[in-house]
Amino acid sequence: MPGIDYSQKIPNNVDLSSDKRLQRALEEWQPNYLEWWKSVGPTDFNSTEIYLRTAISVDSDGWAHFGYVKMPDYRWGIFLEPRDASRVVPFGDHLGEPAWQQVPGEYRNWLRRLIVTQADTEPASVEQQRLLGHTAPSLYDMRNLFQVNVEEGRHLWAMVYILQSYFGRDGREEAEELLQRRSGNPDHPRILGTFNEPCTDWLSFFCFTMFTDRDGKFQLLALAESGFDPLARTCRFMLTEEAHHMFVGQTGVGRVIERTCSVMKQHPGKDPAQYGAFPLELIQRYINFWYSSSTDLYGSEVSSNSANFFAAGLKGRAYEDRYDEHKALEGALKIERFLEGKLVSEEVAMRNAMNEVLRGEYLTDCQKGIDYWNRVCEKQGIEFRFKLPHRRFHRKIGDYAAGKFDYEGQPISEAQWNAKVGEWLPTEKDRAFVQSLMKPCLERGKTASWIAPPPKGVNNLAVDYEYVKLGA
Numbered sequence: 001m002p003g004i005d006y007s008q009k010i011p012n013n014v015d016l017s018s019d020k021r022l023q024r025a026l027e028e029w030q031p032n033y034l035e036w037w038k039s040v041g042p043t044d045f046n047s048t049e050i051y052l053r054t055a056i057s058v059d060s061d062g063w064a065h066f067g068y069v070k071m072p073d074y075r076w077g078i079f080l081e082p083r084d085a086s087r088v089v090p091f092g093d094h095l096g097e098p099a100w101q102q103v104p105g106e107y108r109n110w111l112r113r114l115i116v117t118q119a120d121t122e123p124a125s126v127e128q129q130r131l132l133g134h135t136a137p138s139l140y141d142m143r144n145l146f147q148v149n150v151e152e153g154r155h156l157w158a159m160v161y162i163l164q165s166y167f168g169r170d171g172r173e174e175a176e177e178l179l180q181r182r183s184g185n186p187d188h189p190r191i192l193g194t195f196n197e198p199c200t201d202w203l204s205f206f207c208f209t210m211f212t213d214r215d216g217k218f219q220l221l222a223l224a225e226s227g228f229d230p231l232a233r234t235c236r237f238m239l240t241e242e243a244h245h246m247f248v249g250q251t252g253v254g255r256v257i258e259r260t261c262s263v264m265k266q267h268p269g270k271d272p273a274q275y276g277a278f279p280l281e282l283i284q285r286y287i288n289f290w291y292s293s294s295t296d297l298y299g300s301e302v303s304s305n306s307a308n309f310f311a312a313g314l315k316g317r318a319y320e321d322r323y324d325e326h327k328a329l330e331g332a333l334k335i336e337r338f339l340e341g342k343l344v345s346e347e348v349a350m351r352n353a354m355n356e357v358l359r360g361e362y363l364t365d366c367q368k369g370i371d372y373w374n375r376v377c378e379k380q381g382i383e384f385r386f387k388l389p390h391r392r393f394h395r396k397i398g399d400y401a402a403g404k405f406d407y408e409g410q411p412i413s414e415a416q417w418n419a420k421v422g423e424w425l426p427t428e429k430d431r432a433f434v435q436s437l438m439k440p441c442l443e444r445g446k447t448a449s450w451i452a453p454p455p456k457g458v459n460n461l462a463v464d465y466e467y468v469k470l471g472a
């Protein structure tokens with residue numbers, strides 16, 4: 001298996017130098033990418049030295065090297081999992097045929113759309129998080145933010161490699177477009193809703209990495225099954241990076257909860273907000289917002305696109321090998337549809353329900369995070385328990401976007417919704433309070449008032465290690 005060649009302008013393990021045309025195309029894109037990073041990435045920290053990990057091999061053990069890097073000098077590159085020559089299309093109508101090494105002509109447009117949609121989320125999240133460095137609650141957290149940012153940048157590289165390498169001129173145009181759209185820009189927004197939501201405080205950032213990066217995990221799992229082998233291989237390696245992003249989210253929210261619980265124990269019966277911590281109900285509202293928004297990312301409950309993608313062998317189910325059969329031609333999924341203002345139970349042919357199948361896997365995974373946070377409360381002797389709202393709650397995509405649903409998923413009127421929404425979703429007051437606590441805490445080993453210190457540092461280093469050299 002070829003290792004990663006760092007002597008090249010673009011580090012890679014795909015023998016890029018043997019394909020001069022592709023190498024030239026990517027080398028032309030590279031300065032535009034850097035220009036994008038320097039204008040809408042974490043720009044104010046471009047000359048700061050940060051203790052970051054860089055991939056040095058695609059082996060599952062010891063793939064990373066840690067060291068101080070200035071972000072614009074990060075070695076973004078192209079890393080694919082090694083090819084398995086015996087791999088076959090693992091699902092759909094082409095089940096068992098040799099996996100494709102080139103784009104099947106008849107599926108070219110569908111495939112391009114899938115790749116561009118995934119690719120667009122990567123730079124979007126960097127844009128969303130670009131100012132958070134200014135209000136980091138510790139050097140440890142600041143470093144984690146930047147680690148996530150550079151890896152999302154690398155994910156963009158991963159997808160752009162596929163576009164440029166397999167989609168010719170359209171691919172090059174798409175690669176340019178990926179640097180042109182902007183998160184939250186009304187005239188030229190990013191493709192998916194959640195990736196246009198402002199993420200300007202750290203509670204949102206932790207919820208985002210918990211819930212929205214977790215959507216990324218499941219989309220990547222589904223694409224890692226693709227019969228188009230280069231896409232499958234690139235997504236598999238992206239998944240190894242993604243795990244850290246979700247760790248940042250789950251433990252970040254966990255530390256916020258831990259801090260609040262300890263304030264509640266010290267000052268029983270008092271509002272933790274008085275002591276510079278976030279009330280648990282407020283944290284729950286932030287969870288409700290980011291969870292419901294990320295739930296939308298799976299698309300409509302019933303979808304002919306999802307059926308087409310599955311039939312064609314382009315996008316599978318997460319962990320396809322755990323299923324007994326891989327054509328999904330029989331069987332149905334019972335879905336509570338919302339049609340003409342009523343919930344109606346419908347048996348939906350399995351292939352048309354693939355969005356809902358993937359969403360279901362995601363929801364189960366999110367619940368594990370909730371359980372983890374509830375163990376934090378339990379350990380602290382605090383009775384409060386976190387919950388996930390019903391999947392119909394606060395949806396903007398699919399059947400449920402047509403109505404209003406309460407926390408348990410029951411249809412309610414607009415007036416009922418308006419009366420309760422302040423209990424369920426962050427209010428203006430919540431947002432103002434969260435913002436008021438967003439003061440940087442950048443002294444070595446110190447942590448802001450609203451979050452507990454991390455239990456351990458990065459790469460076995462001390463918690464008070466100088467993860468970011470701000471003076472540099």
Ligand SMILES: [Fe+2]
Nearest residue numbers: 122152155216
């Ligand atoms: Fe990503």
Ligand SMILES: [Fe+2]
Nearest residue numbers: 213216242245
């Ligand atoms: Fe991510």
